[in-house]
Amino acid sequence: MSDRILEVDNLSVEFATYGGTVKAVRGVSFHVNRGETLAIVGESGCGKSVTVQAIMGIIPMPPGKITGGSARLNGKDILGLPAKQANQFRGVEIGMIFQDPMTSLNPTMTIGDQISETLMVHRGLSYKDASALAVQLLDKTKIAEAAKRAKQYPFEFSGGMLQRAMIAQSLACNPAVLMADEPTTALDVTIQAQILELMAELQRTENMSIILITHDLAVVARMADRVAVMYAGQIIESGSVDDIFYRSSHPYTLGLKEAMPSNKGDRDKKLSPILGSPPDLFHPPVGCGYFARCPYAMKVCEHQQPPEYLLAGDTTHQARCWLQHAGAPVNKRLYQTGANHAD
Amino acid sequence: MLIETKDLKKHFQIGRKQTLHAVDGVSLQIEENEILGLVGESGSGKSTFGKALIGLHSRTSGTTTYNGQLLPAKFTAADHLQYSKELQMIFQDPYSSLNPRMTVLDIVGEGLLIQGQTKRSEVKDQVALWLEKVGLNADHMSRYPHEFSGGQRQRIGIARAMIIQPRFVVCDEPISALDVSVQAQVVNLLEQLKQDLGLTLLFIAHDLSMVRYVSDRMAVMYLGSLVESGPADDVFFNPQHPYTQLLIEANPEPDPETERHHKYVPIIGEITSPINLGAGCRFADRCPKVMSHCRSVTPKTTVVAAKHTVNCHLFE
Ligand SMILES: Nc1ncnc2c1ncn2[C@@H]1O[C@H](COP(=O)(O)OP(=O)(O)OP(=O)(O)O)[C@@H](O)[C@H]1O
Ligand SMILES: Nc1ncnc2c1ncn2[C@@H]1O[C@H](COP(=O)(O)OP(=O)(O)OP(=O)(O)O)[C@@H](O)[C@H]1O
Ligand code: SF4
Ligand SMILES: [Mg+2]
Numbered sequence: 258m259s260d261r262i263l264e265v266d267n268l269s270v271e272f273a274t275y276g277g278t279v280k281a282v283r284g285v286s287f288h289v290n291r292g293e294t295l296a297i298v299g300e301s302g303c304g305k306s307v308t309v310q311a312i313m314g315i316i317p318m319p320p321g322k323i324t325g326g327s328a329r330l331n332g333k334d335i336l337g338l339p340a341k342q343a344n345q346f347r348g349v350e351i352g353m354i355f356q357d358p359m360t361s362l363n364p365t366m367t368i369g370d371q372i373s374e375t376l377m378v379h380r381g382l383s384y385k386d387a388s389a390l391a392v393q394l395l396d397k398t399k400i401a402e403a404a405k406r407a408k409q410y411p412f413e414f415s416g417g418m419l420q421r422a423m424i425a426q427s428l429a430c431n432p433a434v435l436m437a438d439e440p441t442t443a444l445d446v447t448i449q450a451q452i453l454e455l456m457a458e459l460q461r462t463e464n465m466s467i468i469l470i471t472h473d474l475a476v477v478a479r480m481a482d483r484v485a486v487m488y489a490g491q492i493i494e495s496g497s498v499d500d501i502f503y504r505s506s507h508p509y510t511l512g513l514k515e516a517m518p519s520n521k522g523d524r525d526k527k528l529s530p531i532l533g534s535p536p537d538l539f540h541p542p543v544g545c546g547y548f549a550r551c552p553y554a555m556k557v558c559e560h561q562q563p564p565e566y567l568l569a570g571d572t573t574h575q576a577r578c579w580l581q582h583a584g585a586p587v588n589k590r591l592y593q594t595g596a597n598h599a600d
Numbered sequence: 601m602l603i604e605t606k607d608l609k610k611h612f613q614i615g616r617k618q619t620l621h622a623v624d625g626v627s628l629q630i631e632e633n634e635i636l637g638l639v640g641e642s643g644s645g646k647s648t649f650g651k652a653l654i655g656l657h658s659r660t661s662g663t664t665t666y667n668g669q670l671l672p673a674k675f676t677a678a679d680h681l682q683y684s685k686e687l688q689m690i691f692q693d694p695y696s697s698l699n700p701r702m703t704v705l706d707i708v709g710e711g712l713l714i715q716g717q718t719k720r721s722e723v724k725d726q727v728a729l730w731l732e733k734v735g736l737n738a739d740h741m742s743r744y745p746h747e748f749s750g751g752q753r754q755r756i757g758i759a760r761a762m763i764i765q766p767r768f769v770v771c772d773e774p775i776s777a778l779d780v781s782v783q784a785q786v787v788n789l790l791e792q793l794k795q796d797l798g799l800t801l802l803f804i805a806h807d808l809s810m811v812r813y814v815s816d817r818m819a820v821m822y823l824g825s826l827v828e829s830g831p832a833d834d835v836f837f838n839p840q841h842p843y844t845q846l847l848i849e850a851n852p853e854p855d856p857e858t859e860r861h862h863k864y865v866p867i868i869g870e871i872t873s874p875i876n877l878g879a880g881c882r883f884a885d886r887c888p889k890v891m892s893h894c895r896s897v898t899p900k901t902t903v904v905a906a907k908h909t910v911n912c913h914l915f916e
């Protein structure tokens with residue numbers, strides 16, 4: 258059996274809006290191995306959430322439309338399944354947690370009953386067994402006095418506890434993959450640390466795969482085995498977490514790293530934001546999506562999409578940038594290997 | 601010193617005999633032209649403190665001195681008008697804090713019109729000037745908030761606060777909702793305004809690395825009380841209070857190699873309820889170094905190094 262639990266190939270998603278068609282995701286390919294964490298990073302609006310929503314089958318259609326590509330879970334195609342079949346894997350084989358737990362929990366039902374319901378629907382348990390298991394799941398997520406807490410409503414929980422309750426609910430069916438969309442963005446660092454530790458521990462004990470969406474590079478450094486960096490609807494660099502941090506091969510990845518304050522450096526150094534703004538996805542650029550903001554852009558970048566280069570000496574590190582062409586000028590800031598074409 | 605609180609308290613009455621101690625005796629000084637970073641657990645009273653400082657909340661007790669004058673415990677409409685010239689606030693959420701039916705001109709210019717000292721025609725020039733200063737375009741004036749990205753909206757909020765040319769601004773999580781690159785833009789802008797206008801800022805945020813970077817001094821709150829304050833690098837690299845130590849410990853670094861060796865010590869238990877609190881250290885229930893008198897006696901402020909103070913019995 259393949260080690261790849263989830264494989265996404267050339268996924269494209271568009272939205273029809275009154276202003277025109279937004280090409281939100283433009284040919285995204287990635288895979289996740291069993292038991293590993295893949296982080297997807299990139300700035301606001303680059304298509305991170307739409308990518309995982311498409312896989313989960315929760316894009317509103319219309320206005321949304323999956324215009325191409327495939328997603329295979331354990332070898333089975335799951336993209337664009339009819340609602341009934343989609344329900345069989347959604348929340349069962351793939352669990353999902355969101356940035357704002359309040360929006361996905363029902364305010365009128367106790368936390369325990371919400372988890373029990375999932376267990377009754379998907380695993381056919383009786384109410385009694387489901388309730389008992391719900392308490393166990395809450396306990397697993399380190400909620401103190403789980404039996405008492407199970408009888409409370411969402412408004413009686415703090416933000417960190419709600420996020421843990423959501424994790425408990427998403428674990429109800431022992432999913433093989435957990436998708437977490439900005440799970441800690443709204444939380445303070447001590448609660449963030451608890452939630453991340455919990456996810457890492459569950460991954461170890463259940464051999465679960467995690468797709469973690471975030472724009473916080475410190476969270477990526479803490480959690481990820483591999484990283485995919487998105488920009489304007491495409492993955493522009495991917496590789497191991499060390500590849501991305503220590504051998505950055507795309508100017509946008511460098512830009513992201515430089516915009517952050519370092520804990521070591523002195524405080525008088527000015528932060529360097531990436532100048533300009535992302536391209537208009539109604540009319541995506543014909544060349545490289547980063548062209549307008551790239552400090553190293555060349556003539557070719559404006560007119561032709563850079564191919565995906567596989568960096569030499571590595572099997573998984575890829576970057577979509579003309580500077581990885583074997584004949585490109587040397588750039589001291591960037592990791593270049595005089596690489597070859599991936600496909 | 602520009603602003604000073606002594607034993608500031610803000611309690612909310614919630615139902616019969618239920619008192620929520622949102623801010624419970626905070627004494628803090630902010631020097632002219634400094635940026636004071638304020639951090640602490642969610643619900644620890646940071647926003648309430650910031651609002652009470654500039655009169656957006658009435659005080660339950662304690663005093664606030666601004667520029668040598670005592671501020672009223674409860675602002676009247678006239679007080680608001682008088683002090684809003686000098687005391688301003690930038691809010692966390694760039695989406696809900698701008699009125700969607702007002703143009704950028706109306707939003708940014710409103711403060712000047714309310715002050716009534718600027719002619720309508722001049723207001724427009726001022727708005728244009730401030731939009732440029734915050735890195736937006738004067739043509740953006742006629743547009744509505746929904747036409748802007750999160751970072752642009754946050755800059756509209758900054759222009760709205762700064763156009764009054766205040767002396768003191770409370771920035772309540774001005775960057776939490778933004779992505780890394782836009783955060784850097786907003787932070788650089790605040791630093792620049794501090795230098796150019798001699799502004800004084802209270803900068804509330806969750807991101808400890810960013811707070812350390814932005815602030816001259818850093819203060820830490822836990823459950824309504826101040827637990828530690830000092831020069832930003834002292835507090836960040838040499839935290840003394842057991843809560844600050846756990847907080848800094850929990851801050852991940854954007855470096856995989858460091859993270860592989862980073863030991864996370866969880867804080868045990870849940871945050872204590874802020875309702876009907878008695879005396880004692882607020883952190884006692886969760887403190888790894890708790891002693892018996894911590895639960896009954898409220899710790900005093902102890903100076904541990906130059907300008908570095910801790911509220912904890914371990915240091916008394
Ligand atoms: N329902 C929708 N209708 C129209 N456009 C949409 C819809 N959902 C998403 N989009 C557009 O698709 C693009 C990608 O959005 P997405 O939510 O995936 O961004 P993101 O990377 O998750 O950003 P963030 O970090 O802000 O969450 C954006 O331009 C967004 O405006
Ligand atoms: N208007 C109000 N009425 C009653 N309680 C309130 C009110 N405003 C705040 N509180 C309570 O006061 C306490 C402190 O809240 P505050 O918003 O100041 O915390 P914070 O430190 O800013 O938290 P966060 O980091 O989540 O923004 C919380 O327990 C909160 O629920
Ligand atoms: S392809 Fe060109 S524009 Fe795009 S990132 Fe590389 S150098 Fe910059
Ligand atoms: Mg998103």
Ligand SMILES: [Mg+2]
Nearest residue numbers: 646647648772
């Ligand atoms: Mg707050």
